[in-house]
Amino acid sequence: MTDLPPHPGERHPGERRVALEARGLTKLYRMGAVEVAALRGVDVALYAGELAVLLGPSGSGKSTLLNILGGLDVPTGGRVLFDGREITGASERALNRYRRHHVGFVFQFYNLIPSLTARENVALVTEIARDPMPPEEALALVGLAARLDHFPAQLSGGEQQRVAIARAIAKRPDLLLCDEPTGALDSATGILVLDAILRVNRELGTTTALITHNAVIAEVADRVLRFADGRIVETQLNETRRTAAELAW
Amino acid sequence: MSGMTSLNRKLLRELWQLKAQVLAIALVIASGAALLIMALTTIEALEQTTTAYYERTRFADVFAEVKRAPERLAREIAAIPGVRLVETRIVEGAILDLPDFDEPVVGRLISLPEQGPQLLNTLVLRSGRLAAPNRPDEVVVSEPFAEAHRLGPGDSFGAVLRGRRRTLHVVGTALSPEFVYAIAPGGLMPDDQRFGVLWMGRDALAAAFDLKESFDSVTLALLRGADARDVIARLDVLLAPYGGTGAYDRSDQISNWFLQNEIVQQKNLSRLMPTIFLAVAAFLTNMVMTRLIATGRREIGLLKAFGYGDGTIAWHYAKMVLLIGGIGVLLGALVGAWLGHWNTRLYAEFYRFPFLLYRPGPTSFVAAALVSLGSALAGSLLAVRRAVVLPPAEAMLPPSPPSYRRSRLSDTVFARALDEPTRMILRRLLRWPLRSFLASAGLALSVAVLIMALQWLDAVDALVDSYFVEGQHQDATVAFTDLQPIAAVGSFERLPGVLSAEPYRSVPARLVHGHLSAREAITGVPAGAILSPVHDARRGRIEMPPDGLLLSRTLADLLQAKVGDQLSVEVLEGRRPRLRLPVVRIFDTYIGKPAYMEFGALNRAMRDGRVVSGLQVALDGAAQAVFLKRLKEIPDVAGILFRQAGIAKFYETMGETMFIFVGFFVAFAATLSVGVTYNSIRIALSERARELATLRVLGFSRWEISYILLGEIGLLTWLAIPLGCLLGFALAWYLTSAFGSELFRVPLVILDATYGKAALIALASTVACAAVVRRRLDHLDLIAVLKTRE
Structure with missing residues (x-):
């Protein structure tokens, strides 16, 4: 795994283990007669316990990459290795197992189940997980210990997103993938949500990848991968990470 | 396509996207429309055919039978005001001996005028010719009878006329408007093997039955606008001294009565069945339109922001409904016209018409289209209204997440x-109890329709069981041409093969209660009767009370008579006494509207001495052939009905009509079930x-995830089954009461197995729909749904 060719300009942050790596990823979408390349050869590695931010304008391919890393989509070319095992070309069943046991997702629009309370939304995942934490613990971690029995309709947007984070991390995933988690929130609420993600990353050591087009948010990351036109054009290592409370946008 | 507005293009594309659902709704509408068109065109065809047939053959308006009246009386009858034509004739019974058939056959002999053509009830010759004058052995036979025995011109068979054996030669086959429904006296169903109509020269018949210069039957045609009741009253007065049994008009003529009953039943059918299907179609359109409009909120807001008016938007969605309805009506019209034609042809085989007019006018189709489209529109009214009242700004916002709450149940173990x-x-x-209930109710309706359709089979079984198996124990019923002394019982019991015989007396009468009256024979049944006792469909065998009348409920209802009432009984034979008899009991029976009285009491009231009209006999199966052979030679036997043949004929006739209809309804109910289930699952899928x-x-x-999606519909199906069973019972109850006529009451009997079958069919269609929709879950676009709000 260490024989991976380093990405141009990439610096190794110490001796950390590689949790997930992608090599030569390409993704073509056929839209009618034209083919659109969403990814044009991406090499990337996520190190265990790090928080990486994927920064770039919309349409730059960052969501496509996240979807492929999370086992939601398959690349046109290239490979994805999780813990040394190849997940590209795996069966639908295997991908499902991969998502169930190893990956936690947080979406821009929360995607909570409206018919279930906060606790039950989290329990939905812990019921099928191998070694989950109790739903109450996950919700306490995101600061919602007091709102366990509220339904999504009774929660604010920020609270709903924090339930979604609790739902994603309750199964103790190896990877936490967040697609614009603050995209639908105002800045103050967004900071609360970001804080929850940082806390999970810090306290549980969950490898986290976070997509945003908000450059300010990148300041909380260990590494920032800048996307443009289907490629990673720049990798930036933050010497000092800022806390969520220090941010403002 | 270039002239099409963008809005119309949107409409067509949306419908194309929903094509499977559109088809499911259209099929349900088509089922309703097809049933409606089938029923309406069948009624139209039956009425047109009947009218044309009756006109062309000059079917008589008034009929009367008499013992023996002198021919000169015809002139007096013709002088009754309102009478246009009079034709006297001789109508007699005979036992026929067909070479290909062991059992004796009941023949009805009708005279043809010696000179000139028939004035009324003219025959439609189907082959050969009419009987020639002065050829006493020539007969024309009814076509269905000829077909049943493979008879044609040139064939001959034996007959016993008034105890004298003759050989008759067939010279032609014909159909008559009097025997569209050819039924033996006392029979229930046409049995062309055991009953035949023969026409022969008047002189030959007069000679055989000793009726020279006399007649025993007369038929009249009335002038337009004449009062039939007045003519009948005057005719009765003229015929009374000669043993008249009471004149009656067309509506009581047995063949016509059956035919009119059938038309009435078709009319009932045309009201009830399509209503159910169209109600479900309305419900389905509502379901789909509500969902379509809910997901199209943003577009509606956008259209309004562009300046489209409420009317335009309402019309847009109305057009969508009309298009779906239009597809349904078109399919329904094609299937309905085909079914109607097929159905009418079936009737034409059963009811013997020489021709068939199936020329459905536009009325039936227009009516069906209006009703179907109207119900679909009505179903979507609420949904369209909701679209119209959406304020544009609000419509642009995504709907807020539905609020749920924990019920008290949430805390239970x-x-x-x-x-x-x-x-x-x-x-x-x-969270949506009403929506869940409606989806469940839709499924329940399909279960209910299935139960209603399948119930007919149970009902027919129950009817046969009650009437023929529990109620009757004789093997055959023998009717005599004239009253016989009671000693006939003993002489019959001595015949080979006869185990026992039981007498009965039948007295034609008009029963009058207040201003209400009914023609019905009073049957005398001996106390302690074993072979053919009076049977109450609910309580079983009834012990004969020593005196007074036992009325069937249908007759009692007709006369508004109850136990204790005195009825005035105008006897229509012999001395024609007028009696006053008390009603002592009312009982239930499924067939006919009989009246009974104790055998001895009836004879005493008639003051005829101890006489019998006929016998119920039990036969020894092994010696039956010998008995039948002897019976063909016995004089004074007018007819014989075999119980077993009656049951067989009943089932055979039912098999030709009812079972096929049950098949249709099962197919339509399955369509309905698929329509509701498929739409419910598809809507749930797109919502979720x-x-x-x-x-x-x-x-x-x-x-x-299939469990989450399909578990809901599965649960609704389980809830729908008991609800459907209840509804099915209610529908069956309504249908059996709506179908009740003087001839038939259909018992309300639903076997457990019938509920089970209906439930299984509904479950199977749910499983099939679930399997089809589940495949779509394999193609859920995981990425797209996460990225955007709907």
Whole structure:
């Protein structure tokens, strides 16, 4: 795994283990007669316990990459290795197992189940997980210990997103993938949500990848991968990470 | 296409996207429309054919039988005001001996005028010619009878006329408007093997039955606008001294009465069945339109922001409904016209018409289209209204997440034991109880229609069981041409093969109660009768009270008579006494509207001495052939009915009509069930695609999310089954009461197995729909649903 060719300009942050790596990823979408390349050869590695931010304008391919890393989509070319095992070309069943046991997702629009309370939304995942934490613990971690029995309709947007984070991390995933988690929130609420993600990353050591087009948010990351036109054009290592409370946008 | 507005293009594309659902609704509408068109065109064809047939053959308006009246009386009858034509004739019974048939056959002999053509009830010759004058052995036979025995011109068979054996030669076959429904006296169903109509020269018949210069039957045609009741009253007065049994008009003529009854039943059918299907279609359109408009909120807001008016938007969605309805009506019209033609042809075989007029006018189709489209529009009215009242700004906002709440049940041990997917299913049901109930009700309706259709089979079994098996124990019923002394019982019992014989007396009468009256024979049954006692469909065998009348409920209702009332009885034979008899009991029976009295009491009231009209006989199966052979030679036997043949004929006739209809209804009900189920699941799928995709992303497998989606419809189906059974019972109850006529009451009997069959068919269609929709879950776009709000 260490024989991976380093990405141009990439610096190794110490001796950390590689949790997930992608090599030569390409993704073509056929839209009618034209083919659109969403990814044009991406090499990337996520190190265990790090928080990486994927920064770039919309349409730059960052969501496509996240979807492929999370086992939601398959690349046109290239490979994805999780813990040394190849997940590209795996069966639908295997991908499902991969998502169930190893990956936690947080979406821009929360995607909570409206018919279930906060606790039950989290329990939905812990019921099928191998070694989950109790739903109450996950919700306490995101600061919602007091709102366990509220339904999504009774929660604010920020609270709903924090339930979604609790739902994603309750199964103790190896990877936490967040697609614009603050995209639908105002800045103050967004900071609360970001804080929850940082806390999970810090306290549980969950490898986290976070997509945003908000450059300010990148300041909380260990590494920032800048996307443009289907490629990673720049990798930036933050010497000092800022806390969520220090941010403002 | 270039002239099409963008809005219309949007409409067509949306319909194309929903094509499977559109087809499911259209099929349900088509079922309703097809049933309606089938019933309406069948009624139209039956009425047109009947009218044309009666006109062409000059079917008489008034009929009367008499013992023996002198021919000169004809002139007096013709002088009755309102009478246009009079034709006297001789109508007699005979036992026929067909070479190909062991049992004796009941023949009805009708005279043809010696000179000139028939004035009324003219024959339609189907082959050969009419009997020639002065050829006493020539007969024309009814076509169905000829077909049943493979008779044609040139064939001959034996007959016993008034105890004298003759050989008759067939010279032609014909159909008569008097025997569209050819039924033996006392029979229930046409039995062309055991009953035949023969026409022969008047002189030959007069000679055989000793009726020279006399007649025993007369038929009249009335002038337009004449009062039939007045003519009948005057005719009765003229015929009374000669043994008249009471004149009657067309509506009481047996063949016509059956035919009119059938038309009435078709009319009932045309009201009830399509109503059910169209109600379900309306419900389905509502379901789909509500959902379509809910997901199209943003577009509606946008259209309004562009300046489209409320009217335009309402019309846009109305057009969508009309298009779906239009497809349904078109399919329904094609299927309905085909079914109607087929149905009419079936009737034409059963009711013997020489020709068939199936020329459905536009009325039936227009009516069916209006009713179907109207019900679809009515069903979508609420949904369209909701679209129209949406303020543009609000329409542009995504709908807020539906609010759920924990019910008290959430804290129970039971609730805590549930897993989250199951909790999701239950909460959705409880959150939209009305929607859940309606979806369940739609499924329940299909179960109900199935039960209603399948119930007919149970009912026919129950009817046969009650009437023929529990109620009757004789093997055959023998009717005499004239009253016989009671000693006939003993002489019959001595015949080979006869185990026992039981007498009965039948007295034609008009029963009068206040201003109400009914023609019905009073049957005398001996006390302690074993072979053919009076049988109450609910309580079983009834012990004969020593005196007074036992009325069937139908007759009692007709006369508004109850136990204790005195009826005035105008006897229509012999001395024609007028009696006053008390009603002592009312009983239930499924067939006819009989009246009974104790055998001895009836004879005493008639003051005829101890006489019998006929016998109920029990036969020794082994010696039956010998008995039948002897019976063909016995004089004074007018007819014989075999119980077993009656049952067989009953089932055979039912098989030709009812079973086929049950098949149709089962097919239509399955369509209905598929329509509701498929639409429910598809709507649930489109409402929940995002939720299900989220679950897939969270690591749920296809089967696990299938459970969440299909568990709901599965649960609704289970709820629908008991509800459907209840509704089915109610529908069956309504249908059996709507179908009740003087001839038939259909018992309300539903076997457990019938509920089971209906439930299984409904479950099977749910499983089939679920399997089809489930495949779509394999193609959920996990990425797209997560990225955007719907």
